[in-house]
Amino acid sequence: MYKNLALISFLLIGMFLSGCQIISKEKHNEQGTLVVLDTDEQRFRTEYLGTINRSYPKLEVVLVPYENYRNEQTKQGNLTNQEILSGAIEYYLPDIIIARERADFKKLMSDNRLAPLDRGIKSDKYDQDPLDPKLISSLRGDDGLQYALSSHFTSTVLYYNQSAFQQAGVATPNDGMTWEEVYLTAARFSGNSINNNKEYGLYLPNANSTFSAVLNLAYEQGIGFFTPKKELALRTPEWVKVWETVTKAVTSGALFPFGQDAAGEDPIKQFSEGKIAMIYGDDRLIAQIINRKADWAMVSEPIHSKQPDVGNNYRYLQYMGLSVNAPHRDLAWEVMKLLNGEKAALSFSGQGIPIRKAVANIRYNHLDLKAFYSLRPRDSEFEDPAPTGLDPEFYLDLYSEGDKKVKEVIENKVTIDQALLELEELGQVLVKRYTKVE
Structure with a gap:
C-alpha cells in the first residue's frame, strides 16, 4: 500500500517539479505566503529565516506555532509526539515540513506525508554529487525514493x-x-x-x-x-x-x-x-x-x-521534506534547494558537519574529517522491546538502583553476578509497578 501511494505521489509531484527551473529565475520577485512546520521553531528562526528573507524579500514566511500546538494537544490527551505532529500537518497544511528526529521522519514517510523529490532533483540538476552517498541513503524510504534534503549531520x-x-x-x-x-x-x-x-x-x-x-x-x-x-x-x-x-x-x-x-x-x-x-x-x-x-x-x-x-551515532540536524499536500509546492521546492545548497551551507551557523565535503573542507580549514564519513548510518534506531504501557518512571528508578549496585561492585562489596541478580529482581518489581494495565 505504502509503495503504491508513494508512486502516485511521485508521479504527481514530478508534474510540478518539471517546471521548477523557470520559477528559480524569478525567485527574488516571488510574492505570497509559504507555511513552514519545524518541530524546533527557534532553530528555524536562527538557522534559516534570515537566508529566506534575504533571497525572497517579498515572501511572507509563516512558521507554524508548533510548540504551543504540541502543549495544547498534550493537555487534552495521551498522544505521542508523532500523533501530535500528524495532527499539526492536517490543521496547518504546511508547504515544508522539517523533522529533527529520525523516528519522526520515518513516520512521515510511512504515513505518506512527504512527496518524493527524485524527479525534481534530476530535472533541476540539483547537485548532490558532492554529498556522501552513504549519508544520502538515509534520506530515502523503503521504496528507494528520496523524501528529504539535509545539509548537516553530527556523529x-x-x-x-x-x-x-x-x-x-x-x-x-x-x-x-x-x-x-x-x-x-x-x-x-x-x-x-x-x-x-x-x-x-x-x-x-x-x-x-x-x-x-x-x-x-x-x-x-x-x-x-x-x-x-x-x-x-x-x-x-x-x-x-x-x-x-x-x-x-x-x-x-x-x-x-x-x-x-x-x-x-x-x-x-x-x-x-x-x-x-x-x-x-x-x-x-x-x-x-x-x-x-x-x-x-x-x-x-x-x-x-x-x-x-x-x-551508531549518526544524526541529521534536519530532515527537510516537501508536504505531499503543499499549497505552494513549486515555491517550497525552490526554498528547500536554497536552504540545502552549497552557499547556505557555507554560511550556516548551527552545529554539525556539512554533508557536502567541499563545504566541510572550507569550514574546517581542510582538516581531515574522514573519520566522520567512513561509516554509514544504521538502517533503524535501536529499540528495546519494553512491555506495553511501561511508564518512563521505571527507567529513573532502575538507573538509581543501578548506580548503587555498580558502586558496590567498585567497592568490592558484591560480585557482578550478585549485583545483576539483585538489580534484575528489583527491576522485575519495578516493571510490575510501572506497567499500566489497560
Missing part, C-alpha cells in the same frame, strides 16, 4: 593524543576498532604518569557516572533491558561483559573520573597535555581541541563486529 569519533601514544609506546588507534579494543587500549595507560600527574586512557564526556558508562556501552553494542518477549533480562552474558569491561576500567584508573569526581578538572586541557590518551565524543569537541593546540588525530567511532560498516 561521534575517537580522538586521540598522538604524543601520549608515542611516549607510552602504544600503537595508535585505527578505524574499525571494537569497543573491547578501545578499552584494552585505554588500559595500557592506567598507572602511567606524566610529571607525577596521573594519566588516563579514555574520557567519556557523555557519561556522568559509572552506571551511565555501563548504559552507554550497552547501547553502543545494541544490548537492551528486555528480551523479544518483553521480559526484563539483566543477567545475560552480554550484560556481564559490559559490567566487567567498565568496572575494570574504573578500578584500574583507565577511565577519566565522572561527574563530581572530576570537579575542577579540565579534561580538554588534560587531553592537550597528553594526560588523557583518548576522548570519545562528537564534532563539537573539534574547536575546543584545536584551541588547545593539542597534538591530536581522530579515527571512526568504535564499531560492532557484526556490523563493521555501521556507525
